[in-house]
Amino acid sequence: MKPFDFYNPTRIIFGTGTFARLGKEAARYGKKALLVKAAGPLAKMGVYAKAETLLSEAGLQVVALEGVAANPKLSSVREGIKLCQQQKLEVVVAVGGGSAIDCAKAIAVGAVDEGDVWDFFTGKRAAAKALPIGAVSTLAATGAEMSLHCVITNEAEKKKYATHFEVNYPKFSIIDPELHKTVPRFLTACGLCDAITHAGENYFIGDRNTPMTDRIAEGVILTVIESDKVLDEPDNLELRANHAWAAAIGINGLTDCGRGAFYYGAHTIEHAVSAHFDVAHGAGLAVVHPAWLAYLCEQDPARFAHFAGRIFGIKGKPAKEAGLAGIAALKAKYKSWGLPVTLKELKVPEDPATFEKIAADCLVDPDSGIKDKKIVLDVLARCK
């Protein structure tokens, strides 16, 4: 096991009915809140009206940032920062999925900074302070509610980059499965896939003597796979809860401890793809993740055989065969959930120029561990 720091101070408030605690929890951190709202059906469903009522009843003055889209844009971040600075807002509350929460995180660091917020994403500067963040997670997927990660798309430059600042851990996050009931089937499937990939990236990277960390990661993947019945039973709050808690555990740091490496290759490639083609993150991962794993499997088949045994019960085969069977089983799951598993299905052109552009973008991503564009081209060629 390699040395590590584990630190995650987010208070998770989990369970049906916990949305009601939003006001009281947010009031611990200030009197004036920016409410970051995701685009989509939540407004129509009355979720924002309820959030505003809860915050007001707790004595908070609320200023809203409307319409934060999937793959949240730098322009939304800048707009939120301006609102915070002009109106001296004290706490940022996100209600939505990973996009709203990530937007809130970027706003929170930008609001207390004099410079350009994009500098944090290009790696020019690190953030040491931020406004306090509260989140109400309405979608089980990115785990943004319990992570320090933040991914923003610079739509002008077609770049989708990540930051990882400790100050970006939400002070609290409410995960109320009741709010997940109306998530449509496709987005739920994207969320299942996203959660698996978080536990299934670093699992194959770094030190191999990490039995406790491995078992948590395997627990995430197994729990998410078991929860896939939610696709046919969208109102089943128990399945929603199981998916949501596994998604949060999958990227809260526990699945990385002791590996001594952080290398989210599938994410790097997916970010480059979705920066250009604005695909749903989970759908992009359903295509890229199995291809990335197939590439990695060439280098350490034994590790993939271990994975195949633990997750799919595949035993008694030569390592590489077992490993590839495990990856195929995972890809079959993604497909069975109605997710695309090829670039074609994702409507991403498969021509060399596009591949070159994506590969070049991966290499300049300051967060990327990929040092050779041939790796990206190899992985993209496997996305079929």
Place this chain on the structure above:
Amino acid sequence: MKPFDFYNPTRIIFGTGTFARLGKEAARYGKKALLVKAAGPLAKMGVYAKAETLLSEAGLQVVALEGVAANPKLSSVREGIKLCQQQKLEVVVAVGGGSAIDCAKAIAVGAVDEGDVWDFFTGKRAAAKALPIGAVSTLAATGAEMSLHCVITNEAEKKKYATHFEVNYPKFSIIDPELHKTVPRFLTACGLCDAITHAGENYFIGDRNTPMTDRIAEGVILTVIESDKVLDEPDNLELRANHAWAAAIGINGLTDCGRGAFYYGAHTIEHAVSAHFDVAHGAGLAVVHPAWLAYLCEQDPARFAHFAGRIFGIKGKPAKEAGLAGIAALKAKYKSWGLPVTLKELKVPEDPATFEKIAADCLVDPDSGIKDKKIVLDVLARCK
């Protein structure tokens, strides 16, 4: 899954060589430290001298509380509180196992309080503030380094009670396997057992739809069992690390999420036993835990069959038979590690008067979930 809050803000600093970070980390929290030292061989090994050097080099003034024994005593707590109050100490640093850390936790709440610290343990009052705590864990066992729990023995009243205050989470805990190398075989075995019981108490209590939480608990138990080779390879830092990280995960809150109940019955009984007979906590648990599980198995054999399957691969038997086989396998592990598995081996008299006294103590323990002394008598009768 039942609603829950999960909150654990302790920074874990893990790995060989991380002891060196003690001074810098502690200096974040004050200039004057109480150093809580465990009784035992650490002084002779130079661990305290090194801790004092590290703290001094970081600009801290150090006052020592010497000789905190296993089953830490209220008298040590009172002595530490007096030192903190008289000398206006700002941070409490524990170097040792769970006893030193628990003593530091009790001191930390008592030092900023006007009343009697024992009130917190009898449930008269709750603690809302505490001095910041830092810990260097020298023994993988109680998980005190990553928990809010604190257990203190009132030696005059022969009572061993627990508190669970959020303010008692250490600000940071250093887990350096290098410091665990010299832990003797018996204490290491006690630590293996203790870690398993933490994950293996609430596992059998409360809501049954907790697949993510279950898998973390199973991961702890499986990882600890695999790590038992450390008994024959005390210098193996990888095994020490695996044991230590599993022990910390086993009681940091993650193995309770969603169960909607907290019922550490084996611990309650063991606390009553060790309050009278001052046995090593892990050794007491090796006797009481399997007996407690055998009692619980009568009520829900299916759950124990699930446990037996996941941990020991026991399949294809009727539920009760499988469940009891799982408990027997666990008891056999404890025995194989050289731990006592009967009250007789623990040198606790098996007479009715002793049993009555232990049972009565369990019922008055303010932290106990046991409402009927017959349950305790039933469990004690199984401790053979």
